[in-house]
């Protein structure tokens with residue numbers, strides 16, 4: 036902050052001088068004194084007198100007023116228009132990009148000074164035509180910078196997390212993306228102000244800018260040029276004013292950019308946030324799966340990129356109050372299944388078949404596989420919510436934690452600021468963040484990994500969703516913190532008995548800890564499903580058995596790794612997808628894909644030889 040003081044003070048003096056020009060005891064800028072033309076500095080005229088005997092200091096200050104008004108006016112107008120075009124084009128892409136950023140770029144094909152000359156020639160010289168010309172000139176620069184920054188930010192997890200809350204795209208643009216593109220915007224602003232001042236001076240110098248006798252720095256330089264030999268100082272003052280002002284504003288914007296970007300502040304949270312290590316304990320009571328109609332019933336859900344199936348005919352259900360664990364090796368399709376349920380699949384992927392019936396609080400079941408973006412937005416946050424794996428990426432780095440939780444609430448509820456603050460603090464306390472009033476004012480980088488994950492969970496449950504999808508929420512954490520976060524999920528289950536949860540993980544120990552039932556996925560398919568205790572005691576698919584055998588246990592002499600790797604979607608085996616890695620595989624398994632079998636009412640397996648597995 037100290038680095039802002041010098042350029043800030045100089046800029047304040049410059050702006051104060053030009054703003055206060057009408058009330059300062061300055062000479063009349065038009066009052067001529069021919070006998071004293073070209074007089075040097077004196078007590079009455081500190082910077083001397085010009086070719087008509089007018090006071091140079093007064094003309095310099097009034098001239099600065101004109102130059103700064105034009106430069107800031109055009110920079111601001113160009114910033115507003117260019118930023119809007121860049122945000123829209125960068126976020127929505129496609130036709131919107133063509134109509135906004137690409138259309139604005141046409142202006143870049145024309146030489147800047149010629150374009151400004153053209154506008155001024157058409158509209159006539161003067162302050163307003165100059166502002167218009169400079170605005171047209173600089174709009175594409177802003178649009179391109181903001182477009183590039185938006186492109187970078189739109190794919191990041193915290194933007195996806197905002198979408199997962201059901202936030203309207205325009206709100207995401209303004210509250211989530213705009214603060215992240217501010218630093219490059221400020222740099223651009225400083226460049227534009229400097230460039231606008233130079234072009235204004237240039238056009239005034241050519242007689243196409245500010246109309247005499249109104250003073251401007253460009254006009255003063257033009258007039259002084261003709262008298263360089265008689266009064267060289269007359270050229271020095273406006274040139275110094277121009278160069279000094281440009282340098283000051285460049286320096287100020289540069290330092291503002293560093294000061295406003297919270298990511299550039301040294302992280303300071305780790306020391307005051309050392310959670311005590313506690314071992315995870317099982318939830319005291321597991322709410323029994325109710326007999327109610329399923330909250331979610333997925334039947335035959337397929338997801339594909341072009342014609343390549345990544346997820347094939349997935350079937351699973353979640354009842355109110357139940358936690359369903361979705362397990363499998365990396366690449367088995369767990370994340371895509373979760374994303375499909377929230378309408379957050381990447382643009383290139385689509386649901387190609389099946390149904391995902393979700394029963395909302397009110398009204399008839401909705402098929403999530405058929406919903407459009409707007410319908411999803413209404414459901415996200417209040418009905419279905421998502422906790423992401425990497426909270427550091429899923430939280431907006433430039434917004435305070437409290438503001439992010441408040442944002443999530445605001446999407447669906449209008450609260451006054453006191454009630455909002457109280458609700459934010461209550462939520463942060465609920466997820467176990469100590470001293471929530473103070474932590475609400477912290478930025479994500481000021482919290483430890485565990486605290487960030489808690490904050491992310493607070494955002495996800497801010498609107499009391501009925502279905503919470505947690506995508507490997509403990510994978511990025513160290514084991515002690517993992518245990519604490521698992522305890523938090525267990526506590527959430529106790530506190531909100533009707534909430535169903537899909538817990539995506541590849542860690543079977545976590546499944547045993549948190550889930551009521553488990554769905555095992557392999558190579559995009561569900562291969563086994565059933566109550567956790569039953570599946571772990573007696574797996575009915577060789578893949579599940581192999582996964583269980585590969586879990587490290589205290590007394591185990593050696594770990595049993597599963598040979599081979601999950602096949603790539605391009606090279607799926609024709610019969611059973613697990614056959615190439617399976618000890619039980621027969622010729623039949625390599626020729627035909629097994630159908631679903633039901634070893635009992637509560638179990639499902641996709642194996643010809645399930646009876647022989649254990």
Ligand SMILES: Nc1ncnc2c1ncn2[C@@H]1O[C@H](COP(=O)(O)OP(=O)(O)OP(=O)(O)O)[C@@H](O)[C@H]1O
Nearest residue numbers: 340345363364365366367368369370371372381604
């Ligand atoms: N955007 C995408 N375009 C093309 N293929 C994709 C895309 N996203 C995922 N896939 C592929 O889809 C398959 C399933 O991916 P998914 O991320 O759902 O697996 P996962 O089980 O969640 O794995 P992990 O535990 O590593 O997250 C993988 O083969 C993956 O390469």
